[in-house]
Amino acid sequence: MTDRLTLSQSHLYTFRACPRRFYLRYLARVPWPEAPLGRAQELAYERGRRFHRRLERHFLGLPTTDDDEADPELRVWWDTFRGHAPPLPEGRRFVEAGLTAPIGNHFLTGRFDLLIVGDGADGQPAAHLFDWKTGDPRPLDRLRAAWQTRVYLAVLAEAGAALLPEAAAAFAPDRLHLTYWYVADPAQPRVITYDAAAHRRNWAELESIVAAIDSLLPAGAAEAWPLTDDLSECRRCAYQALTGRQAAGEAGPEAADEDEPPPDDWLEPQWG
Numbered sequence: 406m407t408d409r410l411t412l413s414q415s416h417l418y419t420f421r422a423c424p425r426r427f428y429l430r431y432l433a434r435v436p437w438p439e440a441p442l443g444r445a446q447e448l449a450y451e452r453g454r455r456f457h458r459r460l461e462r463h464f465l466g467l468p469t470t471d472d473d474e475a476d477p478e479l480r481v482w483w484d485t486f487r488g489h490a491p492p493l494p495e496g497r498r499f500v501e502a503g504l505t506a507p508i509g510n511h512f513l514t515g516r517f518d519l520l521i522v523g524d525g526a527d528g529q530p531a532a533h534l535f536d537w538k539t540g541d542p543r544p545l546d547r548l549r550a551a552w553q554t555r556v557y558l559a560v561l562a563e564a565g566a567a568l569l570p571e572a573a574a575a576f577a578p579d580r581l582h583l584t585y586w587y588v589a590d591p592a593q594p595r596v597i598t599y600d601a602a603a604h605r606r607n608w609a610e611l612e613s614i615v616a617a618i619d620s621l622l623p624a625g626a627a628e629a630w631p632l633t634d635d636l637s638e639c640r641r642c643a644y645q646a647l648t649g650r651q652a653a654g655e656a657g658p659e660a661a662d663e664d665e666p667p668p669d670d671w672l673e674p675q676w677g
């Protein structure tokens with residue numbers, strides 16, 4: 406029997422980008438070869454990670470201090486957050502909470518920067534997700550279509566009640582909100598809402614992608630996993646030499662996608 410996979414938005418992103426890349430990276434566990442990123446992008450990832458750690462400590466009520474923070478940009482980000490954080494509703498807070506829902510023969514998972522279960526503006530139960538972003542701000546329509554948005558809202562609608570059974574009504578699709586807050590555009594948080602019809606469509610497509618992954622699993626061999634026809638994907642893929650796509654060339658750092666896994670995820674598969 407095939408293992409049940411625990412799939413995140415990065416896995417779905419990768420499978421849709423190129424099934425063979427998904428196979429090589431997460432099933433065959435071929436290490437991502439040297440230096441696919443420039444130094445500037447690596448630094449940006451590291452700074453983003455440190456910012457998230459600091460916010461996590463903040464929301465957990467743990468001490469944070471500027472004294473040992475040598476990075477001036479990180480200090481500016483922190484000051485920006487303290488001065489322009491989005492309004493947070495009252496309610497039960499979950500920090501860096503992971504949530505997993507069964508989907509087909511596998512699982513779908515999300516890890517939320519901050520979840521607050523309380524009341525909506527109408528006084529009825531509601532669940533509010535917050536996601537802190539340190540990259541370039543994205544427009545609302547692009548965020549709405551992002552894998553992160555789709556997976557987070559789907560998992561919360563399907564499995565949120567398990568986190569707080571006494572507040573199950575807060576996890577109905579039309580009671581969910583997801584706010585993206587960008588340190589580069591702190592006064593304009595992007596708020597995305599959801600509803601039952603959107604959830605039905607979203608869940609059906611997620612199920613079909615998971616079913617497509619599932620159908621390829623028994624084959625075992627790499628050749629069963631198709632190569633993408635999109636050479637722009639190959640340009641930012643470190644497996645070119647394994648799949649004969651060296652002629653695709655290399656992409657610039659601007660090609661990175663919002664849902665693309667950060668470098669450390671490339672080395673540690675998240676399934677099992």
Ligand code: SF4
Binds near residue numbers: 422423424425
């Ligand atoms: S180089 Fe292209 S075809 Fe090969 S694994 Fe990467 S994305 Fe897929």
